[in-house]
Amino acid sequence: MRNGDERLETLLKVSAPVAVLAIWQAVSGLGLINPVLLPPPSQVFSVFVEMPGEILKHALTSLYRVAVGYSIAAVAGVSLGVLMGTYRTAHAAMDLLIEIIRPIPPIAWIPLAIVWFGIGDPSAFFIIFVGSFFPILINTISGIRSVDRIYVEAALNLGADDTALIRHVLVPGALPNIFTGLRVGLGVGWMCVVAAEMIAAKSGLGYMIIEAQRILATDQVIAGMITIGLLGLVMDRGFRYLERRALVWR
Numbered sequence: 001m002r003n004g005d006e007r008l009e010t011l012l013k014v015s016a017p018v019a020v021l022a023i024w025q026a027v028s029g030l031g032l033i034n035p036v037l038l039p040p041p042s043q044v045f046s047v048f049v050e051m052p053g054e055i056l057k058h059a060l061t062s063l064y065r066v067a068v069g070y071s072i073a074a075v076a077g078v079s080l081g082v083l084m085g086t087y088r089t090a091h092a093a094m095d096l097l098i099e100i101i102r103p104i105p106p107i108a109w110i111p112l113a114i115v116w117f118g119i120g121d122p123s124a125f126f127i128i129f130v131g132s133f134f135p136i137l138i139n140t141i142s143g144i145r146s147v148d149r150i151y152v153e154a155a156l157n158l159g160a161d162d163t164a165l166i167r168h169v170l171v172p173g174a175l176p177n178i179f180t181g182l183r184v185g186l187g188v189g190w191m192c193v194v195a196a197e198m199i200a201a202k203s204g205l206g207y208m209i210i211e212a213q214r215i216l217a218t219d220q221v222i223a224g225m226i227t228i229g230l231l232g233l234v235m236d237r238g239f240r241y242l243e244r245r246a247l248v249w250r
Contacts, residue, residue, distance in 0.1 A: 058224075059227055068128075082144055129189075131191070143176065179247065
């Protein structure tokens, strides 16, 4: 019975993409849409066949930028989140500033990033950092504050100092929230790198898409978008796997 349910679930997962491709191909084949505006799937697929090296080069560049910007955001977001979640004075000192900056969309920082860092990797790193940092920070604070006070009081009664309390009680108890923030931050960072590359870079998938748009190479635009979606899916599934391995006790 379980195998039958799994097969049905797999069938349902692939049915929507297959249906979209079938409708897309049918509409294109019947000539209902100008192929310059929406090329058929076969033409988009040919882009992957004809220029795999170009797509791979831009994809690796985007992944590198996300790896750097996201790593900095993860370290900073978790560290500050633990600090603010643990100490009321730290939360009181930083909360207002964070709540003022947090609603500003990462894309709104692009003009300043170009002024501060110029066109290239540093600007992209900064935009990715801004996008990833706040989901990680907020979820870490929430996780630290949601740890049951019984465990905190027990650790303090056993003589735990602040370092031991954070290391052995608060952070382990907050790990589910921290991982949620890290996963959301990774997704936001991946979206941010594409936006940043369209304006503040000369390489990457975002740059590839905007350059293709300028010459009306719609097939290359869609190929770039598909690459972004597939890589995002792989990163999310990979992170969920790591989360399950790290939180086996859940």
